[in-house]
Amino acid sequence: MGAVKSKRVPRAIREQQMLDAAVLTFARRGYAAASMDEIAEVAGVSKPLVYLYLNSKEDLFSAVIRRESEALVAAVTAAVEPGATADRQLWSGLRGFFAHTAEYPDGWAVLHQQARTHGEPFAREVAVVRAEVVAFVTELIGAAAKEAGCAGELAEREVAGLAHALVGAAESLAGWANVRTDEGPSGEREHPSAKDTAATMMNFVWAGLGRLMEGERWAPGGLIGQQGRSAAVRG
Amino acid sequence: MGAVKSKRVPRAIREQQMLDAAVLTFARRGYAAASMDEIAEVAGVSKPLVYLYLNSKEDLFSAVIRRESEALVAAVTAAVEPGATADRQLWSGLRGFFAHTAEYPDGWAVLHQQARTHGEPFAREVAVVRAEVVAFVTELIGAAAKEAGCAGELAEREVAGLAHALVGAAESLAGWANVRTDEGPSGEREHPSAKDTAATMMNFVWAGLGRLMEGERWAPGGLIGQQGRSAAVRG
Numbered sequence: 001m002g003a004v005k006s007k008r009v010p011r012a013i014r015e016q017q018m019l020d021a022a023v024l025t026f027a028r029r030g031y032a033a034a035s036m037d038e039i040a041e042v043a044g045v046s047k048p049l050v051y052l053y054l055n056s057k058e059d060l061f062s063a064v065i066r067r068e069s070e071a072l073v074a075a076v077t078a079a080v081e082p083g084a085t086a087d088r089q090l091w092s093g094l095r096g097f098f099a100h101t102a103e104y105p106d107g108w109a110v111l112h113q114q115a116r117t118h119g120e121p122f123a124r125e126v127a128v129v130r131a132e133v134v135a136f137v138t139e140l141i142g143a144a145a146k147e148a149g150c151a152g153e154l155a156e157r158e159v160a161g162l163a164h165a166l167v168g169a170a171e172s173l174a175g176w177a178n179v180r181t182d183e184g185p186s187g188e189r190e191h192p193s194a195k196d197t198a199a200t201m202m203n204f205v206w207a208g209l210g211r212l213m214e215g216e217r218w219a220p221g222g223l224i225g226q227q228g229r230s231a232a233v234r235g
Numbered sequence: 236m237g238a239v240k241s242k243r244v245p246r247a248i249r250e251q252q253m254l255d256a257a258v259l260t261f262a263r264r265g266y267a268a269a270s271m272d273e274i275a276e277v278a279g280v281s282k283p284l285v286y287l288y289l290n291s292k293e294d295l296f297s298a299v300i301r302r303e304s305e306a307l308v309a310a311v312t313a314a315v316e317p318g319a320t321a322d323r324q325l326w327s328g329l330r331g332f333f334a335h336t337a338e339y340p341d342g343w344a345v346l347h348q349q350a351r352t353h354g355e356p357f358a359r360e361v362a363v364v365r366a367e368v369v370a371f372v373t374e375l376i377g378a379a380a381k382e383a384g385c386a387g388e389l390a391e392r393e394v395a396g397l398a399h400a401l402v403g404a405a406e407s408l409a410g411w412a413n414v415r416t417d418e419g420p421s422g423e424r425e426h427p428s429a430k431d432t433a434a435t436m437m438n439f440v441w442a443g444l445g446r447l448m449e450g451e452r453w454a455p456g457g458l459i460g461q462q463g464r465s466a467a468v469r470g
Contacts, residue, residue: 030358032267113351113358116348116351123265123348157427158435158438160411161408161411161412161427161432161435161436162435162438162439164407164408164410164411165404165405165407165408165435165436165439165440166404166439167407168403168404168405168406168407168408168410169400169401169403169404169407170400170403171403171407172399172400172402172403172404172406173396173399173400173403175399175403176395176396176399177396192392192396197396200393200396200397200400201396201400203393203397204397204400204401204440205400205439
């Protein structure tokens with residue numbers, strides 16, 4: 001009974017297995033080099049079945065991007081503490097982001113490294129999701145500026161720029177923190193915990209934004225408002 | 236005389252024209268969709284001549300990556316003020332970076348968006364250049380920590396993480412600041428100047444790093460050392 005019945009896996013589950021195999025293969029080989037043969041083999045199904053269910057490599061890749069980006073956005077959204085102060089919302093969102101990307105490094109590699117190739121149809125999908133994240137962060141920074149009573153001082157364009165910088169920093173940090181190591185057990189590299197990575201990010205980002213909110217700025221002579229250590233050393 | 240002689244363009248110059256055309260085409264169409272026909276047409280030469288000089292689309296793309304990344308690194312290196320304090324070195328380097336990417340947005344699009352596709356041979360080249368930039372920034376942050384007398388407090392791993400965050404922030408900001416707008420003359424979007432973008436970046440990055448150097452940290456209750464505004468609002 002078991003041997004025969006075990007082949008009758010429902011389509012929905014089979015599709016998820018194929019997508020799992022595709023994520024792994026795309027992350028390791030890249031889009032161009034990934035073959036449907038390998039994806040079918042990793043999924044433990046026949047190649048015709050992959051084509052039957054998911055149509056083409058391009059459609060399969062699109063399905064992967066959609067599933068992985070929805071999962072990432074859902075993880076971050078669920079992590080954000082609603083109604084908290086802006087810095088706590090950012091902190092909880094970043095913890096969700098780094099925890100999810102640490103748990104699914106292959107999914108992150110596909111979204112971050114594979115899917116952004118300009119001009120391909122799937123680049124647009126990733127760009128749309130990224131734009132949503134940037135819009136959320138822009139709102140958060142705007143809210144923080146309001147909380148700090150400096151909404152007028154930070155121009156709208158600068159807030160948008162800061163949001164792009166923040167998102168880029170988080171992406172880069174996630175890529176570094178979760179990089180695949182092929183060094184084996186003797187290798188020294190250990191992954192920092194998602195919480196440590198989020199803390200590094202908050203130290204980097206918020207201490208800086210916090211100063212900005214208080215009206216401090218960096219200028220070529222140093223931080224304005226501080227005694228000019230930099231300016232003194234420079235002369 | 237002019238009509239006949241004008242065809243005798245030296246090979247080195249012809250190659251640069253082909254690379255210029257390739258940068259433009261790869262940036263607009265993406266690697267996969269860019270055709271050698273279009274590149275030859277934009278360069279104003281025959282397709283066989285492109286193949287004769289640069290061998291294949293893949294080799295042409297490699298040559299583009301090499302030329303554009305060397306130009307970017309040279310621009311940043313030339314901009315950095317040697318012997319200045321760490322924040323001034325970063326400031327001058329960022330100004331060089333944003334000025335160059337603003338002047339050559341297509342070259343930047345190829346490096347940032349096209350070339351990072353994992354698993355392709357040219358991804359490695361871009362990764363090597365990026366690793367050099369990260370190493371330089373890591374050194375800079377380490378030097379700044381030393382200047383501030385807190386070298387021990389910032390663990391080596393955190394410095395490396397901060398450098399990755401900083402580089403990712405700059406990349407993202409450059410992508411945003413130099414995004415191609417197809418809105419026409421009625422569109423509202425104007426590019427910020429390279430100097431303004433660099434200033435946004437320094438405000439974001441250095442004010443934060445400056446606090447870190449002084450031993451301040453962000454914690455879920457707010458910046459440690461400050462009165463807990465966030466913590467109070469939270470409860």
